Amino acid sequence: METARLRITTWNVNSVRIREEALRRVVREIEPDVLCLQETKVENSRFPYALARDLGFSHIFVDGQKAYHGVAVLSRLPLTGCAAPKWCNVPDCRHQVCFLPGDVELHNVYIPAGGDIPDPEVNPKFRHKLDMLSALAEAFACRRGDGARLVLLGDLNIAPLETDVWNHRALLDVVSHTPIEVEALRRLQESYGFIDAVRAVIPPAVRLYTWWSYRAQDWAKSDRGRRLDHIWLSPALAPALVGAEVHREVRGFDNPSDHVPVTVELDLARVADRAAATVVRQRKEKTCESQ
DNA sequence: ATGGTAGGTATCCTA
Numbered sequence: 063m064e065t066a067r068l069r070i071t072t073w074n075v076n077s078v079r080i081r082e083e084a085l086r087r088v089v090r091e092i093e094p095d096v097l098c099l100q101e102t103k104v105e106n107s108r109f110p111y112a113l114a115r116d117l118g119f120s121h122i123f124v125d126g127q128k129a130y131h132g133v134a135v136l137s138r139l140p141l142t143g144c145a146a147p148k149w150c151n152v153p154d155c156r157h158q159v160c161f162l163p164g165d166v167e168l169h170n171v172y173i174p175a176g177g178d179i180p181d182p183e184v185n186p187k188f189r190h191k192l193d194m195l196s197a198l199a200e201a202f203a204c205r206r207g208d209g210a211r212l213v214l215l216g217d218l219n220i221a222p223l224e225t226d227v228w229n230h231r232a233l234l235d236v237v238s239h240t241p242i243e244v245e246a247l248r249r250l251q252e253s254y255g256f257i258d259a260v261r262a263v264i265p266p267a268v269r270l271y272t273w274w275s276y277r278a279q280d281w282a283k284s285d286r287g288r289r290l291d292h293i294w295l296s297p298a299l300a301p302a303l304v305g306a307e308v309h310r311e312v313r314g315f316d317n318p319s320d321h322v323p324v325t326v327e328l329d330l331a332r333v334a335d336r337a338a339a340t341v342v343r344q345r346k347e348k349t350c351e352s353q
Numbered sequence: 354a355t356g357g358t359a360g361g362t363a364t365c366c367t368a
Contacts, residue, residue, distance in 0.1 A: 076359075076360070076368080077359090077360055077361075079360095079361095080359095080360070080361090101360095101368085103360070103361065104361095128361085128362090129360085129361050129362060129366085129367085130361085130366085130367070130368095131367095175367075175368055177367090177368090187367090219368095275357085275358075275368095276357090276358040276359050276368090277356075277357040277358050277359090278357080278358090279357080319359095320358090320359075320368080
């Protein structure tokens with residue numbers, strides 16, 4: 063019988079070029095079929111393609127720029143329909159969309175960190191963060207109910223739950239956990255009815271972090287983390303969810319990123335015939351175009 | 354309460 067299991071991992075790698083050893087170990091230990099990276103910090107022409115191919119990823123989709131941001135999808139499976147949308151009239155490389163076999167539409171997203179001051183009137187970086195979230199929400203709201211098999215993942219730079227930060231009260235006015243951001247993230251999630259795959263597996267009552275500052279003397283001992291990296295599924299794909307993991311141990315690797323990988327495992331045999339979903343989606347796309 | 358580290362780039366920006 064044909065295997066329908068799919069392991070998809072997201073990781074803010076904080077420079078793909080300096081992370082070769084950690085990248086090799088992550089792929090060896092996690093064995094993702096699809097590895098989505100953020101903060102690659104490299105132009106496409108200088109991306110380490112040979113390393114990616116050596117790790118078994120023969121399908122590589124990059125959208126990078128010099129020094130800042132940058133996203134990449136490394137895949138063992140063919141990628142089709144690749145696009146790198148831009149938002150808010152900003153040329154940053156922060157979003158990729160592509161299709162995996164099984165009609166799975168993958169969105170690799172890197173939301174702006176937002177700077178230090180949580181006020182959009184005085185801080186343009188915070189304004190940009192909120193604007194990109196609302197622009198994405200508007201785009202997905204237009205498609206709501208189209209039955210697509212969506213995965214939206216990446217560094218969303220927001221920790222929405224009280225248990226997603228080491229101290230809820232202390233972080234209420236710290237960018238990444240302010241009520242205005244949490245509300246903006248909630249609106250994006252609700253725009254299409256996305257399911258938080260990680261919290262569907264690991265209960266919200268459990269403290270869970272994906273990022274620890276480089277500035278701590280001992281990140282593991284102080285454990286002042288935040289859950290900034292997420293994997294969401296559309297309602298049509300949610301029944302395929304069979305597992306989710308946060309790879310905390312990766313923060314303890316030599317020369318680590320400050321973020322750790324997050325993985326979901328999907329079993330596409332658990333979702334309905336994709337031909338039916340495709341028909342619904344095409345009908346909905348026509349509706350949106352005519353508006 | 355403050356400042357702490359890391360990566361890329363080219364001397365300071367971003368996270």
